[in-house]
Amino acid sequence: MNLLRDMLHHPAALLGAVLLGAWAGMLWPQGAPLFGALATIYLSLIQVAALPFLVLAVYFGLQRMAAAGEQWRRMGVLALLGVLLMLLCALGGALLASLAAAGAGLDAGQQASLGRMAMHAEAPAVVSLHALEAPAAAPAAPPLVPHNLYAVMAFGSAPSVLIGVLLFGAAVAVQRPEASQQLSAILEAVYRGMELSIRCVNTGLPLTACILAAAATSAAGGESIGLLTGFLATWYGSVLLCCALVVALLAWRLKAQPWQVLTALREPVTVCLFAPVGAAALPEFIEALSVRLGFSRGTVELMASICPVFIRTGEALYFAVLAVFVANVYGQPPGVAQLLLISLLAGWTALWSVGVPGVKAALWAGVLQASLGLPLDAMLPVLLLLEVLCEGARNLVSYLAAAVLIALGCEAALPRDAVAPGSAAAAPLLLVIGRRQAWLGAGLLAAALVLVFGAGIGAGLRKMLVLS
Secondary structure (H helix, E strand, C coil): CHHHHHHHCCHHHHHHHHHHHHHHHHHCHHHHHHHHHHHHHHHHHHHHHHHHHHHHHHHHHHHHHHHHCCCCHHHHHHHHHHHHHHHHHHHHHHHHHHHHCCCCCCCHHHHHHHHHHHHHHCCCCCCCCCCCCCCCCCCCCCCCCCCCHHHHHHHCCHHHHHHHHHHHHHHHHCCCCCCCHHHHHHHHHHHHHHHHHHHHHHHCHHHHHHHHHHHHHHHHCHHHHHHCHHHHHHHHHHHHHHHHHHHHHHHHHHCCCHHHHHHHCHHHHHHHHHCCCHHHHHHHHHHHHHHHCCCCHHHHHHHHHHHHHHCCHHHHHHHHHHHHHHHHHCCCCCCHHHHHHHHHHHHHHHHHCCCCCCCCHHHHHHHHHHHHCCCCCCCHHHHHHCHHHHHHHHHHHHHHHHHHHHHHHCCCCCCHHHCCCCCHHHCCCCCCCCHHHHHHHHHHHHHHHHHHHHHHHHHHHHHHHHHC
């Protein structure tokens, strides 16, 4: 079973499934509703277990950190480092997009094609001669600091839920262990059940990746993806650079080879890239960072659950690359001062959009118009068609930023079975047995053989007596 899972989750198999799905979506664009319905079914299945698992990971992270006597003061320092890391990622993405001149290679015909596709992407205006009843108002988002934990859990706002769980978990952590033992036992069973559910859904990840790629290409069309190749190439290049820097930092922190760190992170990185829901890779990240790389389990559970929600490094990087791309499309390449402004606004927008559902490129449109003086037209709806292609990479950057904060915040050492062969830590184990222990072991072995022999004779005699 593990061999089959490794084969299905191999990056080559998943990349082949994505290419197959993209090819099917371009050949059969009429199947967009079917592909979209299948993608919605997957998202519903994974979200059933994602939010409860996220909540319980934060709860048990608090309990384990309190039991281990971790210092809470450094969590505030790590939060400030996370904001700084988010701004640095945005600045790096803006610089890379500016050096690559993303969006600057479109000629007049390609720009006209991009504008036509954007016009078709907009929703048509509805005109009626009869008065219509006012539609029911959409439910308002709950406040970031909730006054009713059950209400925000029903609404599904992850930041509000996590803040409530942090308050609840901190209150439980200061109690005596015997007072919360039964509650922890019940929640532990639910925690393991949600983890198993997510792993079961992730077993069919190649099929899921194929369906999601087909849904994206059938909705967007191959022409729009071809026109936005510059943006996608720059975006994935910046993500690859972030991955390389994180692997190098973890290898330096653990005093290990980069290949060992990359091997330990292969499974969560693969799941995160090809699954559009970030929480789908959370169990794999917790296992990789705590079991394979040796970081504290409580710190990993807490930081890996909270950081991608509140410190949105992937969103800041995405907004920065998008801003430079749009500026180059309009023939206004940003200078050094504008790149700094873009990185600051990208980080600010990522922080401001915490807890607001459905804000990706549409939210950045207003900030982009106000900061760079670009006309706000219908180009951004085209980028919304490619939202699913960038979702996994955004989640991956946010999780890798959490891994950096975990590495900076706690000590770790690679487990003994993860050390490369031939190193000093991989010395053979020498077992020394004294004469008394040898005679005692031989006697116990002889007694066990005699008992087995006697039991066999007794079973045979009993069988003969029953038959006679």
